[in-house]
Amino acid sequence: MGKTEIASALNSWYEREARDLPWRAEGASPWAILVSEFMLQQTQVERVLPRWVAWMERWPTPSALAAEEPGEAVRAWDRLGYPRRALWLHRAATEIATLHGDAVPADVDRLLALTGIGPYTARAVSVFAFGERHPVVDTNTRRVIARLVHGRAAAGMPSPRDLADMEALLPESDAEAAVFNAAAMELGAVVCTARSPRCDDCPVAAWCEWRGAGYPDNAPAKRPKQARFEGSDRQVRGRIMALLRRRPDPAPLADVLAAAAEGGVRDPGQPRRAHDSLVADGLVVELDGLVRLP
DNA sequence: AACTCGGGGCC
């Protein structure tokens, strides 16, 4: 009953109201879109924008990035968080340059084979850069579907059913499907938000099962609680990465361990463990008591 | 299936 109307209402809302983001512009290259998707993994649009602009200015093609040391990618990543993504993006660029003639592949399976690209990013690039027809499901879309279709306050754990749910709503034409995928994400990001949804501004409120049921507080399984950041290994790793981004030359290990402890640690062994884990991840290289980016 | 991995912003 509502499928066509929902898509039509949501798509026209998107055409009217969507934020004007540079990777959505007409001339955005597949590489530009791929870079945006890497940066947007677990990171909000406002924080990504300036880093993305600088990145595309400096490395307009995969081969341009592949020609640089991976550490330069990590440095340019700045404080976007999860710096392994910078390393993986550099690797993906190298794979695209060498295996695909510097052209981002359009096919989901070939995208999935690239480092750092999983189920979400592969479909997002295939759909938004090449116009292929697939369901694209991120955390926003999962919440929109949970409310609109299932009448729940929040999404449960991620599952393969998410893709089937989205597929069931997807318009037939490739072009409309691509807009619908983007529109569902946009709706979740700016209207159907996790904390205080703005249902008065929602273009599909009339079809929303959760609204129809009177906004029951029926949230299913939550994701596991995130450990506190303060005093965590993540925080200590972050201190080390901040130091190495800042320093142009290799830093003595003693300086690195001191910086890791700055502001306090849970136990004396934490700086060393953090350093070792960074080395294991390939984010840090240690040679002769000197520490540097890869 | 559960863990790990940044950092910032908002309540």
Next chain:
DNA sequence: GGCCCAGAGTT
């Protein structure tokens, strides 16, 4: 202080 965020890789 807890929760959330255009997820992915490892075990």
